[in-house]
Amino acid sequence: MRTFSLNRSDDGEVVDPRARLDEISKAKCVKQLMSYQACVKRIEGDETGHKHCTGQYFDYWACIDKHVAPRLFKWTK
Amino acid sequence: MSLVAYRDLIGVAYTEEEVKAMAAEVEVEDGPNDEGEMYTRPGKPSDHFPSPYPNEQAARFANGGAYPPDLSLITKARHNGQNYVFALLTGYRDPPAGVSVREGLHYNPYFPGGAIAMPKMLMDGGVEYEDGVPATETQMAKDVVTFLSWAAEPEMEERKLMGFKVIFVLTLALIQAGYYKRWKWAPVKSRRVIVDVIN
Numbered sequence: 001m002r003t004f005s006l007n008r009s010d011d012g013e014v015v016d017p018r019a020r021l022d023e024i025s026k027a028k029c030v031k032q033l034m035s036y037q038a039c040v041k042r043i044e045g046d047e048t049g050h051k052h053c054t055g056q057y058f059d060y061w062a063c064i065d066k067h068v069a070p071r072l073f074k075w076t077k
Numbered sequence: 078m079s080l081v082a083y084r085d086l087i088g089v090a091y092t093e094e095e096v097k098a099m100a101a102e103v104e105v106e107d108g109p110n111d112e113g114e115m116y117t118r119p120g121k122p123s124d125h126f127p128s129p130y131p132n133e134q135a136a137r138f139a140n141g142g143a144y145p146p147d148l149s150l151i152t153k154a155r156h157n158g159q160n161y162v163f164a165l166l167t168g169y170r171d172p173p174a175g176v177s178v179r180e181g182l183h184y185n186p187y188f189p190g191g192a193i194a195m196p197k198m199l200m201d202g203g204v205e206y207e208d209g210v211p212a213t214e215t216q217m218a219k220d221v222v223t224f225l226s227w228a229a230e231p232e233m234e235e236r237k238l239m240g241f242k243v244i245f246v247l248t249l250a251l252i253q254a255g256y257y258k259r260w261k262w263a264p265v266k267s268r269r270v271i272v273d274v275i276n
Contacts, residue, residue, distance in 0.1 A: 007211040007213055008211055013202075014201050014202045014211045014212055014213055015201060015213065016201050016213045016214045016215055017213060017215055018167065018214070018215055036173075039174065040174040043174060043175050046175070049175075051175050052173060052174065052175030052176045053173045053174045053175055053176075054173050054175075054176060054191075056173070057173030057174075057186070058186065061170070061186060065164070072215060073215075073219070075213070075215065075216075076213070076215055076216045076219050077208075077210045077216065
């Protein structure tokens, strides 16, 4: 029997397990996160509208997904 | 879901009476009667799921210009369909820096192009499950994908069982054929040919 639940918050409200799992997986994806944030800083002053950080964004979220995916369905029926 | 009929649900998710009741809730337009007029009647189990829109233009109008695809086969129609649909349903996020989607579209990294017309539809607690399971986004998306996978391939389990049986029997047949061939060829393969002088 689990003593903690990612399905419900402390007051019994239904909460998505992904929120917590994303946070836990962030620790494993620091490199991608730093790279994304560096990109955001680089294009901050950009006015042309053509610069974007989709590549780093995808790398970061692919890393998060890779770590969340095997753990996610434990919290569904 | 225009390729799925109500009767496909019998024995899978509902009993025959429940399916008849579900079908009867819908009005279906049926072919010309003897007077040549189209008439509407309550649905029967043999009818397919009704389309929410009468035609493509109505569908586009109701969805901001986008035509919602028929979902009967969607998990087969997209690469890695089951995972794709699950990721799409749960993947609505803020766009990356530098990307903006126009008014009326929403950002979803899993959708090709990133901008999808459908807004995020699954919210925590959106549905009451009869057995008290917490209705998280993940749970609801999983159930939706399970249903769509069934709708696309209702025969999947039977087909795979049949596949195992066929492979097993054919393997036995292969072994038997191999043994029989070797047995028949044994005299030929084990004969000795001697070249000798005639004397």
